[in-house]
Amino acid sequence: MSGKFQLKKAKDGQFHFNLLASNGQVILTSELYKAKDSALNGIESVRKNATREGAFESKTSGNDKFYFVLKATNGQVVGQSQMYASAASRDAGIQSVTSNAPDAKLDDETA
Template sequence: MKATFEVLRARDDGWIFQLKIGGHQVVLHSNTYRTLAGCLNGVESCREHSPYDRFYGRGEDQVRFTFHVMASNNRIIGLGCVSASAAEREIAIGLVKRCVQDARTLIARTGDEKK
């Protein structure tokens, strides 16, 4: 399945990335980075850590199931989509693990593509 890291300008004048699967479904997004370079570093950190289960945190409350990806320093680099069940959350994590390495990076402001 094709995946793309889209790097976008945030509303507060920073930068965010989101990982889209199949061209439209956002399965992971970042917090805001101050610079484009910082955001691109976040994408690379996500590529490095996402394939390994030990870098995932999982959470849940009464109605939703969440996950996040952490770097080796335990800082959160990506927030996963909210799921209605633990099984759906695990499917989303599996998609991230499988697709992140081959995902292209598209900088929305310029249309530049990085690999």
């Protein structure tokens, strides 16, 4: 089983998506989008950029947790990970996005 993109509508009417690994764990979360088409474009951007060299930026939060962001070629952040306890877990999360995103199916829960 491969990963999937889960497209959702927030209570305020905006759209967002999560990329889930094959085990159902969220590995990447998007920002909020005003339009559904914009969220779908964000999903395509994740698919394209997940395997691009230099697209991931590894970060450390102020409370010493580890996370990453995925950036499009224009430098805009298209997704962010959860917080991880270790750098190794964060790096495994990056690998999971790289392997799951390109072929992930879309689960549209907005209807």
